[in-house]
Amino acid sequence: MASRAEVEKDRPAGWFALAFSRDIRPGTVARSEIGGEDVVVYRTGRGLIRVVSPYCPHLGAHLGYGGQVRGEDIVCPFHGFAFGPGGACTATGNGAKPPKVGLTTWPSREAGGLVLAWLHPGGLGPQWEPDDLPGAYPYPVRTSYLERIRLQDVGENSVDLGHFTTVHKAVRPEVVEGFTTDGHRASGRLRASVVTIPGRPPVEVHFTFRYWGMGLLVIDFEPVKWPVRVRLNIAATPARPGQVRLLVSTSTALEPRGPLALAGAPAHRVMAAALTRAIDGWVQRGLRDDIVIWTHKIFLDRPRLADGDQGIAAWRRWVRRFYEPAPTLPVPDVPVPSPARGEA
Ligand code: FES
Ligand SMILES: [Fe+2]
Structure with a gap:
């Protein structure tokens, strides 16, 4: 088992791959891990990729075991709470008013044929975009x-x-x-x-x-x-x-x-x-x-x-x-999205 120091050491800043894009089709809900944490990766009906912490804020069910995509929402298998692409609870399973809770979302992107999530040792949001990452040639x-x-x-x-x-x-x-x-x-x-x-x-x-x-x-x-x-x-x-x-x-x-x-x-x-x-x-x-x-x-x-x-x-x-917890890279001109709210 790795020591705590070693685990901390392996949480550098960057975009890291969770899955091949082609394996996450609309409606797919998959489990992955990044920085020692479990995450759930899913693609909405319209094709948006989302990466969330797996635990439902209602009673803590893991969305990667039976969670389903319904339209743009992911629905918890335990009591049917639904969560929109921004993470907020949009419905409950029994028609009760949705509480003001949400899933913790990770910044996510797709580039080079990969689903990527952003990790930062200081919890900061993305400091660069991976848009220019080349993909494979055809038939890899x-x-x-x-x-x-x-x-x-x-x-x-x-x-x-x-x-x-x-x-x-x-x-x-x-x-x-x-x-x-x-x-x-x-x-x-x-x-x-x-x-x-x-x-x-x-x-x-x-x-x-x-x-x-x-x-x-x-x-x-x-x-x-x-x-x-x-x-x-x-x-x-x-x-x-x-x-x-x-x-x-x-x-x-x-x-x-x-x-x-x-x-x-x-x-x-x-x-x-x-x-x-x-x-x-x-x-x-x-x-x-x-x-x-x-x-x-x-x-x-x-x-x-x-x-x-x-x-x-x-x-x-x-x-x-x-590995620096504070930003060491030039801050981009575009507003930095909050790490607590993912985006496509
Ligand atoms: S634990 Fe998810 S809806 Fe109850
Ligand atoms: Fe080698």
Whole structure:
């Protein structure tokens, strides 16, 4: 079991994924977790996403066990209290006047094919918008994991040049563009030769990784000699105490002018889907190799970094801001919504 300090440590500011958007259809009521708290995610009849604390203010029933969407409301399974999209009680099950109570709602958004909720260690509302988060290419393979790992280890992995050789058997990994930050965004670019299909020679690949806070990572792989782009979307959410949920999509796009595209649109699509499955096998093997290390390692606040670990040092400096209980990022011009009242 994680210590209290460790749980607190895994409540950084940011947008974190609760579910793949496609899994939350109108009328769906789903359970998820963020920052060690249970939440209920639902989509109203008109398609609005809502994230609420699960407990009904009437007698405390959990809306994730039998709660139902009725129109724009979510209805409690215990005595039928209904709550509108803003959280307020709109009706009771027996026709009595609704009391002035409401559900606690979380700020929520949809971006990059994910349902996101906002977490802040000081309880502040959203300090940036995730609108520019790229989604997967068409026909992605989606996977989810719930693992006893730390959030920091997931993000730190992409800047950890040394482990690409030992864990992922990459040949000559090199930094092409160093780790650069811009407020809540950060990025970098590497190149290495990797064996993507067992038994085949290594191929040279450029990796561009981009972060939106600590929980949203997009890695674009560009094999130098293949007319294909691979995108790995990794969303890491501090879910339960000591546990992180990973929502992963692997997707590919064949270059429109590449030779494979000449086969025509349907063949092109079939090839992209087959290629995605093959590459996803490589991605999942790599991820599982990382997860074994993350599960059993300890987190060193003061690691003894070596030459080549500059990316790790830069990442650690960048992420400090997300643990500050007071705002450290520029406050946006738009009014900041209250964390107690969610919005689409
Ligand atoms: S506990 Fe939800 S309506 Fe009574
Ligand atoms: Fe890795």
